[in-house]
Amino acid sequence: MEKGAILETIAKEMQTGVLVLDKEGRALYANPFLLSAFQISGGVEGRGIGEIIKNVDLRKAVGDFIKAMRKDPQDVEINEGGRFFSVHVVSLKDKSDFSAMVFFQDITEEKRLETIKKDFVANVSHELRTPLASIKGYSETLLEGITLLDRGLGGIAPLGSDTAKDFLRIIDKHATRMSRLIDDLLILSRLESHQMTLVYAPVDVKELVLSTTAGFRKQAGDKGLKLFSDMPDGLPKVSCDKDRIEQVVVNLLDNAIKYTPPGGSVKVSAVKSDGFVTVDVADTGIGIPADDMPRIFERFYRVDKARSREMGGTGLGLAIVKHIINIHNGRLNVESRPGKGSTFSFSIKAVA
Ligand SMILES: Nc1ncnc2c1ncn2[C@@H]1O[C@H](COP(=O)(O)OP(=O)(O)OP(=O)(O)O)[C@@H](O)[C@H]1O
Ligand SMILES: [Mg+2]
Known part of the structure; x- marks a missing residue:
């Protein structure tokens, strides 16, 4: 099997966009994935990167890379039309000629999951913080009252046993709320990970x-x-x-x-x-x-x-x-x- 044919098939079938640019920043080649990901119609040959993909960050990163004829690869992340791409630019040395090869990996799904995870942690922390703050506040007050009582300084009496009961009820209400939240989270997590055996x-x-x-x-x-x-x-x-x-x-x-x-x-x-x-x-x-x-x-x-x-x-x-x-x-x-x-x-x- 000829190496050229192998490479051509790889470029055609790979789920990563590939764009090759000459030292003037004009396109020499784009693989099918890139054309469909960025909805490029017509040939790309001879067109500048800004014409092909209208993204300011990308144009600047690739433009600077080519101008400086950089040898070390460069990475940049772009957001284009609601999708996120991780872009990897490498130089392609062919005898004395310089060209740049740009790889585009669609990371939209990863980004989405990352956001969900971050939001989830923020939400759970927030939901737990409110009842916890209440539990802590009321139990500290009760504790102070009992400590005073131990020292024979009246203690819980000035607080009143009815008030103390009210405090305990509030503590109980918030503890119930927290335990319901945890139960619901466990059910959700088991449902989502298909770990719940259904009868x-x-x-x-x-x-x-x-x-x-x-x-x-x-x-x-x-x-x-x-x-x-x-x-x-x-x-x-x-x-x-x-x-x-x-x-x-x-x-x-x-x-x-x-x-x-x-x-x-x-x-x-x-x-x-x-x-x-x-x-x-x-x-x-x-x-x-x-x-x-x-x-x-x-x-x-x-x-x-x-x-x-x-x-x-x-x-x-x-x-x-x-x-x-x-x-x-x-x-x-x-x-x-x-x-x-x-x-x-x-x-x-x-x-x-
Ligand atoms: N029958 C309804 N009438 C009006 N709004 C509703 C009704 N059912 C749900 N909602 C709205 O949808 C939201 C989400 O409902 P969901 O049952 O998921 O949460 P919740 O009732 O607030 O809390 P939880 O179910 O965890 O006790 C509610 O906060 C409420 O704004
Ligand atoms: Mg509800």
């Missing part, structure tokens, strides 16, 4: 919905909400992991109740269609603005952060719902009108 079995959706709804009766009643269900008889069973789907219904009901002001109502219903069973959780609550809709299933995303946090939410409920429905190959849908209410629906394939 599939035919499940009676009516039974599942009715028993889950019953668990929310008190919460809804205390808030002055009407909670009712409309589950027809004769629904086919669905093949799913019962505990996980119960979690979906719990998370949706929890939201519906949380985001519906007193006097409103929450209704759970189900229908059979196209071999699927669809469950609707509809509320007459505050609704979701259209701009926020595409993001509500993201981890930690909340329309009104302060309000949700006040209610003990961390913005993980819907992310968990999405994952669970995804692994069941189900469908998820939301319809919402701000000020009117929202309906969250999920569908799972019925057992044939």
Whole structure:
């Protein structure tokens, strides 16, 4: 096999862009990956780099490299049309002629994952910091009180046992919140890494919905909400992991109740269609603005952060719902009108 043919095939097939420029900075060659990555049409031969890829950082880096006829390679990162490329420039010495070879590696996905990771760590730290600060503040105050008591200086008495109880309740509330956050994170992480073993079995959706709804009766009643269900008889069973789907219904009901002001109502219903069973959780609550809709299933995303946090939410409920429905190959849908209410629906394939 001829070496030229081998190299040509490599350049043609490689998933890295290659651009070769002469000492005037004019293109001699571009491989197919580069042409498609930068949507270059027409030949590149004889065109300057600025004409081919209109990126200021790239033009400057490559221009300077060629002007200085640099021998040592140079690396630069560019952001072009929403994509990130790691660019590696090397000199190509051919007898007395100088030319530059530029390699473009698409690192958009790496960058995206890096950002997700950074955001995730920042979010978790932030969510843990608030309850921790409270726990620390109140426990320190209690501790001071007890220390004074030990020294016979009145101690917890001036603080009052009712106040002390209030402090302990706040500590307990924040500790519960932290432990819920950790539980949710563990569930999410197991779902995302496919480490959660699902136990599939035919499940009676009516039974599942009715028993889950019953668990929310008190919460809804205390808030002055009407909670009712409309589950027809004769629904086919669905093949799913019962505990996980119960979690979906719990998370949706929890939201519906949380985001519906007193006097409103929450209704759970189900229908059979196209071999699927669809469950609707509809509320007459505050609704979701259209701009926020595409993001509500993201981890930690909340329309009104302060309000949700006040209610003990961390913005993980819907992310968990999405994952669970995804692994069941189900469908998820939301319809919402701000000020009117929202309906969250999920569908799972019925057992044939
Ligand atoms: N039924 C609903 N009505 C109005 N807004 C909703 C409804 N369900 C979800 N949202 C919005 O979507 C956001 C994300 O919901 P999600 O369940 O993921 O988080 P959360 O309820 O804030 O916290 P968590 O579920 O962890 O307790 C909520 O903060 C809220 O702004
Ligand atoms: Mg929620």
